Amino acid sequence: MRQPISTRTVASGELSSWFVLFLALAASALLAQNPPTPGAVRSSVVDALDYVYVPPGGFVMGCVASDNQCQNDEKPSHHVELTKGFWMGRTEVTVAAFRKFVAATGRRTTAESDGWSQAFDGKNLTKKMAVNWQNPGFDQGPTHPVVHVSWYDASLYCAWAGGRLPTEAEWEYAARAGRAATKYPWGDASSAIVAAGRLANVADQSLKRSYPNLRTISGYEDGFAFTAPVGTFPPNEYGLHDMIGNVAEWCADYHDEKAYAASSPQDPTGPAVGSRRVIRGGAWVDDASNLRASYRARELPSYHDSLIGFRCVRETEP
Amino acid sequence: MFMQLRRPTLAFVILLAAGSLIARGEGRNAKRRGAAQTSAPRKQKDGLVYVYIPPGSFQMGCVGGSDCDADVRKDETPRHTVRLTKGFWMTRTEVTVAAFDRFVTEARYKTTAEMDGWSPFFDGSKAVRKEGVTWRSPGFAQDATHPVVIVSWYDAEAYCAWAGGRLPTEAEWEYAARGGEEGRKYVWGDDPTPRVKGISQANVADESAKRVLPNWAVVAGYDDGYAYTAPVGSFPPNAFGLCDMAGNVAEWCADWYDDNAYAALSQVDATTLPDRAVADPHGPALGEQRVIRGGSWTDLMPFLLTSQRYWDPPATHMPFIGFRCVCDSSS
Numbered sequence: 001m002r003q004p005i006s007t008r009t010v011a012s013g014e015l016s017s018w019f020v021l022f023l024a025l026a027a028s029a030l031l032a033q034n035p036p037t038p039g040a041v042r043s044s045v046v047d048a049l050d051y052v053y054v055p056p057g058g059f060v061m062g063c064v065a066s067d068n069q070c071q072n073d074e075k076p077s078h079h080v081e082l083t084k085g086f087w088m089g090r091t092e093v094t095v096a097a098f099r100k101f102v103a104a105t106g107r108r109t110t111a112e113s114d115g116w117s118q119a120f121d122g123k124n125l126t127k128k129m130a131v132n133w134q135n136p137g138f139d140q141g142p143t144h145p146v147v148h149v150s151w152y153d154a155s156l157y158c159a160w161a162g163g164r165l166p167t168e169a170e171w172e173y174a175a176r177a178g179r180a181a182t183k184y185p186w187g188d189a190s191s192a193i194v195a196a197g198r199l200a201n202v203a204d205q206s207l208k209r210s211y212p213n214l215r216t217i218s219g220y221e222d223g224f225a226f227t228a229p230v231g232t233f234p235p236n237e238y239g240l241h242d243m244i245g246n247v248a249e250w251c252a253d254y255h256d257e258k259a260y261a262a263s264s265p266q267d268p269t270g271p272a273v274g275s276r277r278v279i280r281g282g283a284w285v286d287d288a289s290n291l292r293a294s295y296r297a298r299e300l301p302s303y304h305d306s307l308i309g310f311r312c313v314r315e316t317e318p
Numbered sequence: 319m320f321m322q323l324r325r326p327t328l329a330f331v332i333l334l335a336a337g338s339l340i341a342r343g344e345g346r347n348a349k350r351r352g353a354a355q356t357s358a359p360r361k362q363k364d365g366l367v368y369v370y371i372p373p374g375s376f377q378m379g380c381v382g383g384s385d386c387d388a389d390v391r392k393d394e395t396p397r398h399t400v401r402l403t404k405g406f407w408m409t410r411t412e413v414t415v416a417a418f419d420r421f422v423t424e425a426r427y428k429t430t431a432e433m434d435g436w437s438p439f440f441d442g443s444k445a446v447r448k449e450g451v452t453w454r455s456p457g458f459a460q461d462a463t464h465p466v467v468i469v470s471w472y473d474a475e476a477y478c479a480w481a482g483g484r485l486p487t488e489a490e491w492e493y494a495a496r497g498g499e500e501g502r503k504y505v506w507g508d509d510p511t512p513r514v515k516g517i518s519q520a521n522v523a524d525e526s527a528k529r530v531l532p533n534w535a536v537v538a539g540y541d542d543g544y545a546y547t548a549p550v551g552s553f554p555p556n557a558f559g560l561c562d563m564a565g566n567v568a569e570w571c572a573d574w575y576d577d578n579a580y581a582a583l584s585q586v587d588a589t590t591l592p593d594r595a596v597a598d599p600h601g602p603a604l605g606e607q608r609v610i611r612g613g614s615w616t617d618l619m620p621f622l623l624t625s626q627r628y629w630d631p632p633a634t635h636m637p638f639i640g641f642r643c644v645c646d647s648s649s
Contacts, residue, residue, distance in 0.1 A: 106425075108479070113472055114632070116604050127604050152433055152472075152633075159428075273436045273447045301434065302472075302633040 036317060039239045041090060044318035047097040047161040050090035051318045052239045056082050059173050062260050063294050064181045066188060073257045074294045080169050081266045087318060088166060088174050089311030091230035091241045092145035092249065093157060098133060099142070101157045109133055110150035111304040117148045118305035120285060122211035125305050137306060143229040145247040145309040151277040151301035154250045158312035165252040166313045168278045168296070169268045175244065175281065175293045177237035183292045185236060185244055190288040194219045200245035201228040203287035217287050226284055226306075244281055244291050247309035251278040255298035276300055283307035359559075360407065364417045364481040368407035368645055369559045375401040375595055376493050379580055380625045381503050393577040394625045399595040400489045408486060408494050409642040411550035411561050412465035412569065413477060418453060419462070421477050429453055430470035431635040437468050438636055440616075443533040445636070456637050463549040465567045465640040471608045471632035474570045478643035485572040486644045487600045488609045488627070495564070495612065495624050497557035503623055505556050505564040510619065511540050512565065520565030521548040521615050522622060535618060546615055546637075564622045567640035568614040574605025575629035607631055614638035 036053040043050050062077035063070035101107060111117040111132040118125040119137040131137050133148045140147075149157075151165075158164050166174070175185075182188050186196035193199055194217065203216040206225045222228070231241040253259075254274025270278070276298035282291035285307060289295060299308070357370035379397035380386035386395055421427060431437040431452045438445035439457045451457050453468045460467075469477075471485075478484050486494065495505055505520070506512060512519040518540075525541040527534055542548070542565075551561040576582070583596050601609065607629035613622040616638045620626070630639070 108476070110472065113475055129603055152430065155433055156428065272449055300631075300633065302430075302631070 036085065036087075038085075041239065042087065042318040044161060044314075046318075047093070047100055047157075049093065049097050049161075051087035051314055052090045053085060053317075054088050054170075054174050054238050054240075055085045057173070057178070058082070059176055059178075060181055061169055061172050061263075061294075064183055064188075064292075067183050067292065067294070069183070069289045069292065070294065071296070073255070073259070073296050076260055077294075078260055078263060079265060080173070080263070080268060082170060082173055083267055084315070086166075086170060087163075087314040087316070088170070088238075088240060089313070090235070090239060092247055092309045092311050093154075094142060094230055095133070095140055095144050095146050096142035097161075098146040098149070098157065101160050105156070105160055107153065107156060109148070109153045109304070110302050111148045114304075118303070120306045122214060125307075131306075132304075138226040140227060141229065143231075144227045145230055145242070147227065147247055147306050147309050148304045149250075149309060150304045151250045151299075153304075154310035155252075155301075157310070161312055161314075162316070162318070163312040163314035165250055165310060167267075167269050168251045168253040168280065169263075170313060171243075171249065171251050171280045172293060174238055174240055175236070177240065177243075179237060183294075185293070190291060191217055191219075193217060198222055198233060200233050200291075201242065201284050202245040202282065202291060203285055207284065214285070215287050224284065228284070242281075244293065245286070246284060247281075248279045248283040248286075248290075248297060248307050249281045250308060250310040251280055253278045255296060279308055357405065359410065362481045362483065362643075362645060364413070364420060364477075364643075366413065366417050366481075366643075367410040368483075368643075369410050370647075371406050371408050371490070371494050371558055371644075373402050373405045374493070374498065375399055376496055376498075377500055378489060378492050378625075380623075381501055385503075385623070390620075391625075393627050394580070396580055397625075398580060398583060400493065400599060401595040401597050402490060402493055403598055405647045406486075406490060407483075407645040407647065408490075408558075408560060409644075410555070410559060412567055412640045412642050413474075414462060414550055415453070415460055415464050415466050416462035417481075418466040418469070418477060421480050425476070425480050427473075427476060427480075429468070429473045429635070430633050431468045434633075434635075440531065440637060442531045451637075458546040458637070460547060461549070464547045465550050465562070467547065467567055467637050467640050468635045469570075469640060470635045471570045471630075473635070474641035475572075477641070481643055481645075483643040483645035485570055485641060487598075488571045488573040488611065489596075489599045490644060491569065491571050491609075491611045492624060494558055494560055495556065497560065497563075499557055505622075505624055506554075511537055512542070512622070513540060517554065518542045519553055520562070520622065521553065522565045522613065523616055523618055527615065534616075537618060544615065548615070563612055564624065565613055565617070566615060567612075568610045568617075568628060568638055569612045570639065570641040571609040571611055573601025573609045574603070575607040575609045575627065576602045576605060610639060 038055040040053040058081040061080045063074040116127045117131040119128040204220045204222045208216045210225045253270025255276045256271045279297040378400040380394035436447045437451035439448035523536040526545045528536045530545045610628040
C-alpha cells in the first residue's frame with residue numbers, strides 16, 4: 001500500500017531539488033551580473049549616513065618595512081585576505097547621526113553615566129565633569145564627528161544602524177585602500193603632508209594657536225584646531241574620508257600585543273577575550289607616529305575622550 | 319571665620335539641641351508613618367515590591383572597637399552622623415532574574431558582559447575569563463527568583479532608570495541596611511556568624527559552597543543551604559523589612575568610591591552643619607570605581623560587616639555582584 005506513495009514522493013522530491021538548483025543558479029547569475037562596484041555609495045535610511053562599498057581583497061597588515069617607529073604590537077606584518085566585500089561609513093559618525101540614535105534608542109552614553117569625560121587640555125587628557133558628546137568642551141556642529149563615546153556606545157550605534165564596528169583588519173585594509181605601503185597616506189614622513197596639501201585634520205598650526213606648547217607639524221595648516229566637519233578633506237582611493245586624523249576610531253577587536261603572531265590569514269577578528277579594544281587612525285591632536293596606518297591604540301571599552309569616535313561597516317547594502 | 323564657626327554661641331547651642339531633637343523626632347514619626355497608607359509597600363513597573371524607608375539620621379561607618387583600627391577599615395572611618403532628609407522606597411529584595419528579564423525584553427537592552435563577550439567565572443579557586451558567561455548563563459544554576467548577577471554598574475543604572483528609580487547612594491544603602499538599629503556590626507546583630515537562635519540569617523561563603531568549591535575559604539560550621547545565590551528573600555528581613563542586605567549578592571551603589579570620602583566629609587561638611595550631621599551625601603563627583611556594598615555568597619565575615627565598603631570599575635561584571643533600586647517618594 002505504501003510503496004506507490006513513497007515512489008511518488010521520491011519523484012517529486014527529485015523534481016523539486018532540480019527546481020531549487022535552477023533557482024539558485026539563476027539567482028547567483030543575477031547577483032554575479034550586479035556585484036557592487038568598488039566605491040559605490042549608498043545612503044542608509046536608518047542613520048542617513050553614506051556607506052561606501054569596499055571590495056574583497058588581500059593586503060599586508062602591520063608594520064611597513066621602512067618604518068622605524070613601529071611598536072612591537074604592529075609586528076610581524078602579515079598577509080591578510082578579506083574574503084567578503086563590505087560597506088563602510090564614508091565618514092566618521094556625525095553628531096547629527098548620533099543624535100538620531102539616541103532619540104531612537106534612549107541610549108545614555110557611558111560618559112553621561114560617569115558624569116565626566118577625559119577632555120584634552122592642551123597637554124593631557126583629564127577628567128572633566130559634565131563633558132559628553134553633547135558638551136564636548138569645544139565647538140562642534142552637527143556635521144562634526146561625535147566624540148566622548150565609549151566602545152559600548154559605538155558598538156550599540158552600529159547595531160542600531162544595521163551594521164557593526166569594523167574589525168581591525170577591515171579598518172587597516174580600508175585605510176590603506178590598495179595604495180603602496182607607506183607609513184602615512186601622503187608618504188613616509190609626517191611632514192610630507194605640508195607639500196602634499198590639505199589632506200587631513202591633524203596637529204597643525206590652527207591647533208597650535210589654541211595650545212602654543214603642543215607639538216604640531218610645522219608649516220601645516222588644515223584650518224581646524226579641533227574636529228573638522230566630516231568629509232572636509234579629500235577621500236582615499238576607496239572613497240573614504242578621514243581614515244587618518246580628525247577623530248581616532250574604535251574597532252571591533254580586543255587588543256593583544258601578540259595578536260599578529262597568531263592572526264588568522266583570512267578575515268581575522270582578533271582575540272575572543274581581552275581587556276582593551278583597538279582604536280585606529282589618530283586624531284586632531286596627533287602629529288606623527290599615531291597617524292601611521294599600522295599604529296594600534298587601545299583603551300578599555302568604557303573609556304571616552306575628546307579624540308575618539310568611530311565609523312560602522314555593514315555586511316549588506318544599505 | 320573658621321574660628322567663629324567652631325566656637326558656638328549660646329543661641330547656636332540651643333539651635334543645635336533643638337535640631338537634634340527634631341532629627342530624632344523625625345525618625346520616630348517616620349517609623350509610625352511607615353504603617354500608614356502613604357508609605358505602604360508599592361510596586362514599580364518591574365513588578366518588584368518597594369518598601370518605604372523613612373527619613374532620619376544614623377551613624378555611618380565602622381561601628382567601633384579594635385576592628386576599625388585595621389588598615390583595611392580606614393575607609394570606613396571616621397564614623398559620622400548622616401541625615402537623610404527625605405524618605406525613599408527601596409526594593410525589598412535584590413533585583414531578580416525575572417525582573418531583569420522583563421527589563422531586557424522591554425528595553426531591548428544589551429548588558430556590558432554581552433558586549434564584552436566574556437565574564438569572570440569561578441573555577442573553584444579563582445575567577446577566570448570565560449566566553450559566553452552572561453546574566454542568562456552565569457555559570458551556576460539560577461531560577462527566576464534568584465538575584466541577577468553578571469551585571470555592570472551601567473546595567474544596574476539603566477535597569478533602575480527603566481523601573482522609574484535609581485541606584486541607592488552609599489549612605490541610603492547603609493541607612494537601609496542598619497534598619498534604624500544603631501551600633502550593630504552585622505545586619506542580624508553582633509553574633510559572629512550569620513546564625514541567630516539557630517536560624518540562618520544570610521547566604522555567605524558556607525559549607526554548602528565548600529562542597530562544590532572545595533578550595534574555597536568558608537565560615538566554618540555554618541551552612542545556609544546555598545552554594546551559589548539563593549532565591550531572594552530566603553532569609554529573615556531587617557527592621558525595615560529588607561532582605562539580603564548582607565550576603566547573597568553584593569550590591570552596586572550610586573556613589574564613586576573614594577577611600578578618603580568619610581574623612582573628607584568630617585573635615586568639611588560636618589563642621590559647617592549645626593548638628594555636625596552630613597545631609598544626603600552622594601560621594602565624590604569624579605572617580606573610577608563605584609561603591610559595592612553588602613557582601614555576597616563568596617564572602618567571609620569581614621566582608622559582611624554593615625559598614626564594609628567595596629569597589630570596582632563600573633564596567634565590571636561578576637557572579638557575586640547584583641543590585642537593588644530606590645525610588646524617590648515624589649515619583
